[in-house]
Amino acid sequence: MDSWHSGAWSDRATGDKGPWVRWLPLAWAAAADPDGRHTPPPDPHKAKRSDQLIAWWAPLLQLTTYGLGWAFPMRGLARWDQLGRPTDDAVLATVQRWWGPRLADILAWGQEFTPGLKDAPDLANVSGQPKTPPRGSLFHPYSGRLHDREWQEVWEQPGSGKFHSWLHAAPPLWPPQDQSPMPTMRGRDSAGAPAEALVLDGYLGWYRRLLISGPGNPTGASRRVDVIVRPLGWLGTYRCSRITNLWFRCRHHLHLLGNEPYQNQG
Incomplete structure (x- = not known):
């Protein structure tokens, strides 16, 4: 080869x-x-x-x-x-x-x-x-x-x-290789919101794991989840949109650019 x-x-x-x-x-x-x-x-x-x-x-x-x-x-x-x-x-x-x-x-x-x-x-x-x-x-x-x-x-x-x-x-949307429990609480970020980490043994199915972990917290605070694939590294700090129900690692108005109906929030 x-x-x-x-x-x-x-x-x-x-x-x-x-x-x-x-x-x-x-x-x-x-x-x-x-x-x-x-x-x-x-x-x-x-x-x-x-x-x-x-x-x-x-x-x-x-x-x-x-x-x-x-x-x-x-x-x-x-x-x-x-x-x-x-x-x-x-x-x-x-x-x-x-x-x-x-x-x-x-x-x-x-x-x-x-x-x-x-x-x-x-x-x-x-x-x-x-x-x-x-x-x-x-x-x-x-x-x-x-x-x-x-x-x-x-x-x-x-x-x-x-x-x-x-x-x-x-x-990333296929069934995951890693069947470990959902992300565990690891404390709070600088804004006081709960912070979590999803640490996986493989890349396959990592985004699906975020989707099935649920959108947010009962308190209404945005979850922050650091995604780490051990053999690859850190993929970002993710949160879930209340508009699209999708996870993203950018500012929300940038997330909306690629979704419908598009809402231009400036």
Whole structure:
């Protein structure tokens, strides 16, 4: 097996096999350490190898779906782009550094991305959101890429399944490897809210564990849960939205960018 297909990280650390998750640990590390210098992997688009291309793009769907709690990651990215791409959030700063120069490419493709497809992440179903919300003019700024020959050579490759990165983004929602009890109370944070930690032996099913742990506290205070996957590291401090019932590690108005109905709270 060549070095490309045998990365350093174990299946337990990434929740999947093959080259598709080669750069996933780097993406989470960059989001966990925004002051660090985590150089993105080389842009593989000139090579046009589908395995390298999918591996390069696949972490984007995981960071936005499970980091920002976006049921509709393509819609969230389009709204973020049209707001001027603010990068005062560690996940979005990573998105800009890594995929920013080619964001229009995936947004052109993203018009056809629908949660609920076979093996695709389906946070819309979890939160009770409509799976096919009206698109309006949200994706119009990117439709011109569909007619670009360079874009077509990459994103419409024979056998690529319309660039099926979403196939490799669902493992955090699968049944978890770790069947230990739910997060345990560990004290209170600086604001006086209860603080918890979810420490797991593997990446598979970690977001599902958050979902089944329940949304909040009987007192009404927001829960703060640090998610740690032992072989991978810290994924963030999460809380649950009372609007979407989804967990996220960013500010709430950023979480809402990728959910429906979108509520712009400034």
